[in-house]
Amino acid sequence: MSKAKRRATESITLRVESSVLNQVRYxxxxxxxxxxxxxxxxxxxxVKWHAHTPNAGMFYISRNLMGSLLRKFSDExxxxxxxxEIRDSFKKSFFVFxxxxxxxxxxxxxxxxxxxxxxxxxxxIENNNHTIIxxxxxxxxxxxxxxSLIRNVxxxxxxxxxxxxxxxxxGTLIIKIKI
Numbered sequence: 089m090s091k092a093k094r095r096a097t098e099s100i101t102l103r104v105e106s107s108v109l110n111q112v113r114y115x116x117x118x119x120x121x122x123x124x125x126x127x128x129x130x131x132x133x134x135v136k137w138h139a140h141t142p143n144a145g146m147f148y149i150s151r152n153l154m155g156s157l158l159r160k161f162s163d164e165x166x167x168x169x170x171x172x173e174i175r176d177s178f179k180k181s182f183f184v185f186x187x188x189x190x191x192x193x194x195x196x197x198x199x200x201x202x203x204x205x206x207x208x209x210x211x212x213i214e215n216n217n218h219t220i221i222x223x224x225x226x227x228x229x230x231x232x233x234x235x236s237l238i239r240n241v242x243x244x245x246x247x248x249x250x251x252x253x254x255x256x257x258x259g260t261l262i263i264k265i266k267i
Contacts, residue, residue, distance in 0.1 A: 136185070137200040144181040151226045158229035166229060170236035178241060191245050191267070195220075198238070220263040231259045238263060 104112075116126040141147070158166065179189065185200075186193040195211070195218060202209035208223035224230040235256045242252050242265075255262040 133200065133203060136196075137204050140184050141204075144184040145177070146181070151224075151230075155226040155230055158233060159227065161229065163229075163232055166233050167236045170233055171240055174237065174240040174244065179244070189245075191247060191265070194241055194245065195265075216267040218263070218265040218267070220261075220265075222261040222263075224259065224261070226259075228259055231256050231261055235261050235263075 112126060113123055116123045119126065121129075161169070182189060182194075182197065185197055198220070199209075199211055201207075202211075202222065208225060210219075210221045212219045222231075222234060224234055235254050238261070239254050242254075243249070247265075247267075251267070252263065252265045254264075
């Protein structure tokens with residue numbers, strides 16, 4: 089059995105409004121986690137994602153509105169939009185979050201994006217093989233957009249096309265990457 093990697097931690101004391109702390113306790117209980125674990129997750133999500141999104145040109149939009157907007161486009165137009173986004177903006181935005189552009193950083197950014205967006209999302213790693221399952225729950229057009237964005241990002245990385253496979257079916261994306 090291998091030892092889990094321990095990260096350096098520090099203890100601090102914070103003053104938190106009682107109503108906020110009660111909500112945190114309730115949320116932690118619902119997730120079967122400690123308050124400490126939940127607060128660490130929230131802080132990490134803020135530091136890794138939310139603090140940078142304005143500088144990366146991102147903002148939040150409702151699923152309903154996003155789905156409605158995407159239905160106005162043809163599949164070909166959605167693919168073209170995703171290609172233009174990756175070609176014209178992605179790397180510039182990416183470097184707001186990370187200093188190195190590699191597969192590990194891209195997958196970590198996808199994890200943070202999915203969590204912040206509330207996507208039904210899982211990412212399993214077994215023997216350096218990544219399996220990512222995303223249920224955007226905004227219709228087929230949203231699935232097409234996400235699959236096209238991810239495919240176009242993967243094309244920019246120094247990995248052969250045979251190392252990844254993206255399947256889109258019934259609004260679900262399955263991404264498999266072999267390293």
